[in-house]
Amino acid sequence: MAHLWSAAGHVGDEPELIAVRADALEAMRAANNRRWPSRLAGRWRPLVAAAACLLLTVTAILHLMQVRPDTYVTAIGERRVVKLGDGSKISLDADTRVQVAYNDERRALRLLSGRAKFDVAKDPRRPFTVTAGNRMVVATGTAFSVELVSRQMRVVLYEGNVAVLENGPSNEPPKHVQLIARKVAADQDLKPGRIMIASLDRPVAAIEAIDLPRSLLWEGGQLNFSDEFLATAIERVNRYSDTKIVLRGNADGMLVSGAFNAGDSSGFVDGVSAIYPLNVQQKGNVIALTVKRPS
Numbered sequence: 001m002a003h004l005w006s007a008a009g010h011v012g013d014e015p016e017l018i019a020v021r022a023d024a025l026e027a028m029r030a031a032n033n034r035r036w037p038s039r040l041a042g043r044w045r046p047l048v049a050a051a052a053c054l055l056l057t058v059t060a061i062l063h064l065m066q067v068r069p070d071t072y073v074t075a076i077g078e079r080r081v082v083k084l085g086d087g088s089k090i091s092l093d094a095d096t097r098v099q100v101a102y103n104d105e106r107r108a109l110r111l112l113s114g115r116a117k118f119d120v121a122k123d124p125r126r127p128f129t130v131t132a133g134n135r136m137v138v139a140t141g142t143a144f145s146v147e148l149v150s151r152q153m154r155v156v157l158y159e160g161n162v163a164v165l166e167n168g169p170s171n172e173p174p175k176h177v178q179l180i181a182r183k184v185a186a187d188q189d190l191k192p193g194r195i196m197i198a199s200l201d202r203p204v205a206a207i208e209a210i211d212l213p214r215s216l217l218w219e220g221g222q223l224n225f226s227d228e229f230l231a232t233a234i235e236r237v238n239r240y241s242d243t244k245i246v247l248r249g250n251a252d253g254m255l256v257s258g259a260f261n262a263g264d265s266s267g268f269v270d271g272v273s274a275i276y277p278l279n280v281q282q283k284g285n286v287i288a289l290t291v292k293r294p295s
Contacts, residue, residue: 058120069101074114077240077263079219088128093147093218094262095239114239115147115218117158131167133200135177138163145215150232155196155269163187166198166203180204214259221262230254230272234289241265242285249291251276 074080074092082090086107090098096114100107107123111132120128122141130137130146132153135145142160146153155164164187165174176185179199184243186205190196193212198205217224223240225233233256234245240262254276260268273280277292 014161037226069108069110072098072100076242077223084121084125086123089093089119091117091219093120093239109148111148113148115145115149117143117145117216117219119143120160135200136165136167136169136174136197138165149235150229151200153198153200155190155198156210156212157192157194157196158212159192161187162190164190164198164205175203177203177205180206183192217259218262222259223262224259225256227255227257230256230276233268237265237268244285245269245287245289247289247291249293251291254291 008173030289037049041138049188052182062140072080072090072092074094074096077094079094080092082092084090084107085102090100090109092098093115093257096116097112098116099110099112101109105126107126109128109130111130118130118139120139120141125142128139128141130139132146132148135153137144137155139160139162142162143158143164144160145156145158147156155162163185164177166177168175176187178184179186179189185233185253186198186207189207193209195208195210195215196205197208203237211226214226216225223233223236230251231247234247237260238244241264245265245268254272256272258271260271265287267281269289272278272291279288279292280292281288
């Protein structure tokens with residue numbers, strides 16, 4: 001009730017509700033004039049109008065609460081753990097945004113940016129779905145992480161099992177994301193200790209083995225890379241610092257391995273520029289890494 005009351009102040013300013021409220025009050029006045037004599041109508045009109053306004057307000061609040069999911073956000077360099085009402089837990093990486101919408105039939109979440117780990121409370125009657133881009137992960141009770149990076153959705157499975165689907169039209173049956181090498185559902189090969197790397201541009205994915213403890217170092221403030229493309233590593237490093245790294249030139253074939261302290265952009269730049277032909281130039285809060293052309 002406190003949540004409803006606090007939301008009431010915002011409802012009256014909603015443009016779509018102003019016209020609805022006016023129409024409803026006008027219809028109520030017309031019905032009153034037909035139903036009661038003018039003297040009685042004048043006596044009851046204020047109470048009827050107040051009741052109509054109260055009913056509209058409560059209905060509008062309930063509607064807004066249903067269509068407006070809760071949004072959890074972390075800033076640059078911030079990490080956060082959120083416990084949901086059903087006992088599920090979300091661990092948000094830096095610069096991450098997650099929307100959560102629960103109802104009696106499903107638990108629907110949307111990863112808008114960044115990375116998050118989900119520890120799902122078991123409830124077979126209410127599937128737990130995480131949508132990221134045009135892909136959807138479906139689980140009932142399990143532990144997995146989802147990341148949006150470099151036009152990919154990356155799913156690491158820690159326990160249990162999940163289905164990974166294309167987030168297509170609601171009037172069509174869901175389609176499983178396919179493996180690149182074989183025309184089978186990719187999630188059939190997604191076991192605990194593996195990562196699925198699914199393209200957001202094509203309905204295909206690859207499955208790779210992963211070191212689970214090292215994959216969670218970001219929860220403790222470290223970034224771990226294992227043969228990661230330089231551009232992807234930079235995208236992750238930039239989540240933790242106001243100093244942004246910009247990559248210029250063709251860096252294909254430049255892979256990064258090792259652990260770095262989250263937020264230490266300079267340390268990361270020193271490390272990669274020591275092994276690759278990169279010119280480093282810093283101006284303000286921007287560090288430009290330019291690939292040197294072969295002479």
